[in-house]
Amino acid sequence: MYDFIVTGGCGFIGSHFIEILLQKGYRVLNIDKMTYVSWENIGFEKHPHYSFLKEDISEITNLPKCDVLVNFAAESFVDNSIENSGVFFKSNVNGVHNLLEHVRMKAKFDRPLFVQVSTDEVYGDITEGTFTETDYLKPSNPYSATKAAAEQFVYAYNRTYGIDYIITRCSNNFGKRQYPEKLIPKVIMSALSNRPMTIHGDGSYVRSWVHVIDHCEAILALIEGKIKNDVFNICSGDEASNLQVVKLIYERLGIEPNIQFVENRWGQDLRYAISTEKIQKAIGWKSRHKLNETIDDVIKFYKDRYGTNT
Template identity: 40%
Template structure:
C-alpha cells in the first residue's frame, strides 16, 4: 500500500508514520509537511532511513505540490492543520488557508488521481461546548473559535466531495491528545516543560474546563482501523475515556513533576473557552472494535518521563518560541 500522510512531521502525524512503518511491512509512506513551527523532522528520526519512507516539504494548499505527491497514492491520511486555539484567536488567516483551502486542494487532487480512500482527521472542537452528556456523530456542528470553525469547514468540504463527487472519504474526530513529541505549546507539554525548568504554569480561569484525554498511540491505532475498515462517508469519534477538569489535570502534573501549587499562575480565561467536550465513541467501538488501551495514569507518567529524558528535543523549540514572543 502507498499512503500519503500530510502533516506527518507533526505530533500525531509522526506517530502514525512511525507506527505504520513499524507494523505494516511493505507499506510505502510519503510524508508531506510544510515544516512550520510545530512540524519537526526530528519527530521522524526513529524511522529516518527506512526504505519505505519518503519526505516532501511543501504546502497542502499548493496545487502543484498536491498533484505531485498525490499521484500514485492508494490512500491519504490528512493530519496537516493549524491547531492552536490561542493562535487562531490572534489571527485566523493561517487557519483558513491551511485547514480549509489546504483540505480542498488535497480533495481535488485525490479526485483527479483516483485515490482509493481519504481519511480526514478532525477534532471534537467542531461541536462547540456541551455541559452534560456526549455528542454523537450526528450532532450538528457549532464551533465557537476560529480554529474549530476552520476544521468544521474542512469536515463539510470532505463530506461534500463524498456525497456529490463520489470520493471515498472517512472523517475521524478525536478528543484531546497527549504523549511524546507534542509541541510544547499545548497544555500537558507546556506545563511539564515549564515545571522541569522551575517555571510557573498558566491556569486559565478557575480551571473548571473539562476535557477527555486520549493517548496519541490509541488515536493512531483507531485511525488505522478507520482507514482499513471504516465505512465511506461516515464520521467516527475517537476518545480516551479519561475526562478531567483542567484543575484536576494540573494537580496530576504538579505531582508527577514534584512541584507545588505555588508554581501555578491563575490567568484570565481566554475568549470563547469551551467549558466541556465529550464524545460518544460507541459507534467505533461497535463497528470497528476500538477501545482505548493506554490508561491515563500510565500514559501521563510515560509522557512526563519522555520530556524529562528528551530535553534536547524540546528545549530548542521552547526557547525559540520564547525568543519570538519577546520580540
C-alpha cells in the first residue's frame, strides 16, 4: 500500500481523489492552503488514514515522507488570472518548483513519484481535430501559462535530477463540490436564486467535459499501473458549447433560461479538444460518465446544499 501526499485536497478534484484513496485503503496526508474555494467538513476528516497540514506549497519548508505526491494545489479560475496573475505564478509555478526542490533534496530511495495534475488548456485552442500529447504547448491565458510552466519544471527535474513523474492533462471537470465561479455550478446557483446567468461572448465556445470521478480514477490507474515519466491526456470526448451546457441545466431544472450575454473573456479559447488514445492504449482507461446522464446528480448536490434562496 502506498502512502500519498495530496496537495489541494480540500478543493474540487483533490477532495474526490482523497475519497477514492481512503476507500481503497491508502494513507493520505492532505496539504492545502485553504483558499476561498476550499471545502470544510467534506466527510473524510476523521478517517483514521487521513491527516491534514494547512500550508502553502510555495512556502512549505518540510515535505513529509510519502511514496506518491499528487499535486492538485493551484489557483484555477481563468478570469482571476486575467485580473491578477501574481498569485497564480506563486502557487502554480513557485509552488511546483518548491515541491520539486523538496523531492530532490531527499535521498534517491526516499523520493516519491511526482504526479502533476495539469490541464488541456496548456495546448491552447483547436478549431478542428484533437491535440495529442506530443503537440506544441501554446497557452492562451495566464492560468494556462502557469500550468504549462509548471510542466516544464517537472520535465527538467526528471532530466537533471532523475525525479520520476506523471503529468496528466485533463479537460473541464464537472461533479459535486465545484466552487460556483465555474460554469456548471454557476448556472445552477444562478437559476436556483432567480439571478440571470452571465455568459462570455455568444456562448459558442466549446469545452470537452469529464466527470471528476473519471478524472480521479484515471490518475490512480496510471499510478497503480506503475506508469512513470510520461504525460497523458484525460477526457471523455463529451463536447458541448457553453450555451448548450447552460440550456441543458435550465431544462433539467424545468426553469425558463435567464441568460445575459456579457463582454467576451480576453484571450478566449474557441474550442478545447484532446485525444485520449494514449491513456486507452497504456492502461485501457475510458470514462464511465456522460454529462447528460449525470448532470442531475450535480444539480441535486447544489439544491440540497443551498436550497433555492442562494
